Amino acid sequence: MKITTNSSRKELLRSVMNADMSEPEFISVLDEDLDLLRQFFSYYKCAIMEIETKFRVLNEQFSLDGESNPIEFIQSRMKSYGSIYRKISAKNIPPKLEAIEQEINDIAGVRVVCSFIQDIYRLADCFLSQDDIFLIERKDYIDSPKPNGYRSLHLIVAVPIFLENEKRMVKVEVQLRTIAMDFWASLEHKLRYKKDLPQEKLELLSGGLKECADESARWDDRMQEIKNMLEE
Ligand code: 0O2
Secondary structure, rough: OOOOOHHHHHHHHHHHHHOOOOOOHHHHHOOOOOOHHHHHHHHHHHHHHHHHHHHHHHHHHHHOOOOOOEEEEEEEEOOOOOHHHHHHHHHOOOOOOHHHHOOOOOOOEEEEOOOHHHHHHHHHHHHOOOOOOEEEEEEEEEOOOOEEEEEEEEEEEEEEOOOOOOOOEEEEEEEEEEHHHHHHHHHHHHOOOOOOOOHHHHHHHHHHHHHHHHHHHHHHHHHOOOOHHOOO
């Protein structure tokens, strides 16, 4: 499929609003070479491996110190073509790999799900103090949750990957959250797609979701207090 005109691009955008795009569709929108596109995404896959290893090493080291493992699990993902396309369209970013590399920070995403809130900040501090990690942006949605109740610590970092003949800096979005924050965000993410509901019902559901977010925040605080008491 070859898509070159503005109207056919708009048509494609409409069709991917709730779906993903295939590699040929994405290629035709970008008008880039397939090998180049695959190489571009492979850099991000390598960066994910680097970041995951760093957190696994920290988890192992914390457990050697006689503490329980701070990480429950790690999930990584490459942003889907449809999701990249929606973002560049919404932000008026030119559909070119160079612009996407510069403007989109979460093509590679690593989610680190921790047991307790304090683990998040301790892990983040250790991770950011490593001399090959460059912090680009820090968004603390735990300290300042989003209006809908979303909580997580987001770190946009650049990490070097070492290839055959070069070293490349690659951006990765790291999301650190507790199990409770992850539970809420996963369910809210599923419900977010059900937007074809009447306004009144939507408001009711948003209120319900916010209540659940506040409740889960209380659980996190309470669990942290109990842990602190046990350690006293
Ligand atoms: P997906 O499926 O993870 O790709 P910016 O990148 O700064 O231009 P953006 O993208 O709004 O702006 O950044 P932000 O707010 O830091 O959020 C990026 C990611 O955090 C989202 O990625 C989600 O994974 C997560 N997130 C942020 N807000 C919410 C929320 O309200 N609910 C849930 N469930 N997750 C959220 P994407 O691109 O939306 O999706």
